[in-house]
Amino acid sequence: MTATTIDRTGPAAPTGLVVTTGDGWYDTLNWQKAADTAKYEVYASLVPTGPFELRGTTTATSYRTDGAVNKNTYYRVRALDAAGNPGAYASVTSDGVDRMSPQSPTGLNVVARPGYTDLYWHQPDSFSEDYDNGGYYRVYRSPGKTFDPAARTQVTCVAEQSDDASNGGNCYDVGMPANTYVTYAVTAVDPYGNESAYSAPLVVRTGDTVAPGPVTGVKVTPRNDGMLVGWAASPEDDIDEYVVWKGVRQADGTVKWLGPDTCSEGTSNRLAILCGNLPDGETHVYAVVAKDHWGNTLHPRDPKVTVAEVTELDVRPSVTVTRDWSLGALGHSRTATRPSVDWQCTDTTRCAAVTGYRVSRWNPAAKAYEPQHDGLLPAGSRTWQDATATKGNTYFYTLEAVTADGTVVGTYPWYTVFQDRV
Structure with a gap:
């Protein structure tokens, strides 16, 4: 006959039991794993002789529970096996003093x-x-x-x-x-x-109220698409941006500055700006100032600031074209790749006679406006783009509405500064 032995022996007491107090009123208990253990029970009392209250059970080797602030809390932890047999207690005492540092900001x-x-x-x-x-x-x-x-x-x-x-x-x-x-x-x-x-x-x-020193190496180059202003980098290490001013020389020799936002066309070079207004032969005075992190900057009137007085190219046509367009709304624009023009023809009587449109572009070498397409654009056309325009130039155009006998019944001139900001 075979007898079945019933397991009534609990696991050994947990070893290495320690308690840490943190966040003011939480105690965290940690211990080493006991062999043949299915779970642990955590008890606590405010007096060393008890009675002890069951705080909870866990299968882990740590347990967090609330404790008394600046008072002793007495803990007991025991292991239980899969049959529910309890082992001996391990004991530890918390004095309720928080010695745990917070996390860093x-x-x-x-x-x-x-x-x-x-x-x-x-x-x-x-x-x-x-x-x-x-x-x-x-x-x-x-x-x-x-x-x-x-x-x-x-x-x-x-x-x-x-x-x-x-x-x-x-x-x-x-x-x-x-x-x-x-x-x-x-x-x-x-x-x-x-x-x-x-x-x-x-x-x-750290901040200051002292403006950066004057910018050196200022050079202004007239181009077909505006005035390229360049300068040398400031040796100071707190520069946020450079600001280009444009002004006009007055009869008394002073300069009337037009403001710091008259030259704001960007380039890929942090030390250059393209002032992209129409090159029409005007003379302007230019100044470059550095602005630091805190907004300190010299004004171009400051005697330490170097100015450059330069005359633009004059790329305007020598032939004058008078605008004579009352057929309907129109407008022109410049995309990233080409200039264009859009128009309407809503004057019913006059537009009925229009058989096509002609777009011409000024040729500086020939000193003439030259058609940009063969024959006329169809009468139903309402837009045109210049596929041959290249950046870095200023182009002058005319749009003409033409009747069957060649009469021009509407003329619209416009220009595009096609900037090259590389």
Whole structure:
């Protein structure tokens, strides 16, 4: 006869049981895995002799539970096997003192202005409870382009605020040196004085109210599509952009500046701008000034600024064409690849006599307007594009509405500055 032995022996007590208090009122217990274990039970009491309350069960080797703040909490953990047999208890005591550092702030960024820097950052959600219960941030600054804890200065923030710790905080630093490099780092401090590691450092060029020095190497080149203005790069390392001014020389020798937005056609060269107005032989004065991160810039009236007075090419036709078009709406444009013209013919009586249209383009060499197609465009045509135009030139055109006997009953002249911004 065979007898079945019933297992009534529980696993050994968990080993290596430790407790860590964090976020003010949470205790985290950790232990080593016990052999022949299906699950663990965690008990707690506020007195060493009990009674002990079952806080929960887990199949993991750790457990998080709420504990008493700054008071002892007594824990017992035991293992149970698959048959439900319990083992011996392992014990540990928490004093309720939070010694766990928060996570570091992230996303440190800054808006630098003359007189102050506005720092702001993000904080993981894990800090929200600490923040709501008295946690805060510390902002540090060290000179130079690397963060040196030995040379750090704690910033006294003029303003520090955060409606939600998950969104982080911000700080106005008004004590930083002007016009130099500093490096910031931020930490989070919980209500129990535990400080996080530093955030990723942020190098900042601090603001100032001093305009960059004059731009050198200014050269203005007349072209068929405008005036190409070029200059040398500023040696200063806080330049955001260059601004080109155009002006007109007055009878008394002064310059009437037309504004900083009269030359704004971009090129692929950061040190050049194409002033793409019609080259019609006018003389203008040009100046280039540098603008720094904080908007400081010289005005072209400043005696330190070099100006260049240059006359445009005059590419206008020597033949005058008078506009005589009242047949309907029209307009011209320039796409990225070619000039074009669109028109309507809505004067019923006169348009009925139109048998076609002719588009001509001024030829500077021949000093004449030359048709751009064989014969006439059909009477139903309402658009035309110049497929042979090339960038870097200014083109002058005429559109004529023609009757069967060759009479021109409507003329529309226009021009296109076809810029080459490479």
